[in-house]
Amino acid sequence: xxxxxxxxxxxxxxxxxxxxxxxxxxxxxxxxxxxxxxxxxxxxxxxxxxxxxxxxxxxxxxxxxxxxxxxxxxxxxxxxxxxxxx
Amino acid sequence: xxxxxxxxxxxxxxxxxxxxxxxxxxxxxxxxxxxxxxxxxxxxxxxxxxxxxxxxxxxxxxxxxxxxxxxxxxxxxxxxxxxxxxxxxxxxxxxxxxxxxxxxxxxxxxxxxxxxxxxxxxxxxxxxxxxxxxxxxxxxxxxxxxxxxxxxxxxxxxxxxxxxxxxxxxxxxxxxxxxxxxxxxxxxxxxxxxxxxxxxxxxxxxxxxxxxxxxxxxxxxxxxxxxxxxxxxxxxx
Numbered sequence: 001x002x003x004x005x006x007x008x009x010x011x012x013x014x015x016x017x018x019x020x021x022x023x024x025x026x027x028x029x030x031x032x033x034x035x036x037x038x039x040x041x042x043x044x045x046x047x048x049x050x051x052x053x054x055x056x057x058x059x060x061x062x063x064x065x066x067x068x069x070x071x072x073x074x075x076x077x078x079x080x081x082x083x084x085x086x
Numbered sequence: 087x088x089x090x091x092x093x094x095x096x097x098x099x100x101x102x103x104x105x106x107x108x109x110x111x112x113x114x115x116x117x118x119x120x121x122x123x124x125x126x127x128x129x130x131x132x133x134x135x136x137x138x139x140x141x142x143x144x145x146x147x148x149x150x151x152x153x154x155x156x157x158x159x160x161x162x163x164x165x166x167x168x169x170x171x172x173x174x175x176x177x178x179x180x181x182x183x184x185x186x187x188x189x190x191x192x193x194x195x196x197x198x199x200x201x202x203x204x205x206x207x208x209x210x211x212x213x214x215x216x217x218x219x220x221x222x223x224x225x226x227x228x229x230x231x232x233x234x235x236x237x238x239x240x241x242x243x244x245x246x247x248x249x250x251x252x253x254x255x256x257x258x259x260x261x262x263x264x265x266x267x268x269x270x271x272x273x274x275x276x277x278x279x280x281x282x283x284x285x286x287x288x289x290x291x292x293x294x295x296x297x298x299x300x301x302x303x304x305x306x307x308x309x310x311x312x313x314x315x316x317x318x319x320x321x322x323x
Binding site: 006008010015018019020021022039042043047048049050051052060 | 233234235236237258259260268269270271272274275276277278279282290
């Protein structure tokens with residue numbers, strides 16, 4: 001298990017990143033990706049935010065406990081459910 | 087047991103009791119610590135005690151396979167357990183647990199029920215209190231359906247601020263997600279938005295209200311009507 005932090009990129013620049021201070025305990029990177037896709041689907045489907053006009057312009061920038069970049073999951077990935085090559 | 091003096095109480099409902107009603111019930115009030123996560127009402131189990139909160143916040147949540155969401159909030163304006171006891175139904179399907187630690191006066195259900203049956207003034211007050219709970223819950227349904235996550239968060243923070251001393255609301259994003267029925271990342275996003283305008287300051291496990299008036303602007307009309315109704319119905323404002 002490892003703790004992954006799901007920072008939400010909603011526009012460019014330092015103010016466009018909503019930093020996740022708590023994180024989630026997950027098995028591995030694949031589980032982190034699945035978690036991100038599921039959260040993105042739910043946000044797209046039923047959450048309106050003053051900060052976000054278009055959820056599909058958003059992405060989860062997932063980092064580990066040390067703050068190292070692990071994976072970026074675009075909200076677009078919810079549609080194709082594709083496996084991006086990053 | 088020393089009896090608390092009515093004017094020194096912080097529970098707004100108890101303070102609104104007639105002198106006679108209060109005199110009858112005061113000997114039965116038992117001061118109780120209410121630690122975080124304490125279950126005051128377990129779903130579908132008989133309710134044996136009611137709680138007049140003096141401080142802290144109790145959440146009512148509904149949930150199942152599709153997740154859990156807060157459907158009601160009771161603090162020092164209220165009495166946890168009113169509906170199942172006064173209706174004689176004796177239980178409810180939703181849990182009531184302590185979200186922010188505090189203390190309160192516990193009273194046995196039979197004692198309150200007997201007073202409710204005997205006293206016209208107590209009956210009138212407690213039925214009005216039930217109406218205020220219904221108004222809050224209906225407002226929450228409306229707010230969850232029609233408002234942005236920022237407005238909903240602002241309303242929730244204002245409701246907590248009303249019930250706490252000071253400006254700090256001790257809560258983790260994880261629980262806030264349950265309170266508002268959104269993804270934790272939605273909460274994080276909304277907190278960032280509110281922080282940007284100097285309305286709150288968020289730290290891990292705690293949110294500080296910096297500017298209530300600005301929060302009310304963000305709440306966009308979702309906050310205030312139930313609170314005014316409470317003042318009118320219970321305190322005659």
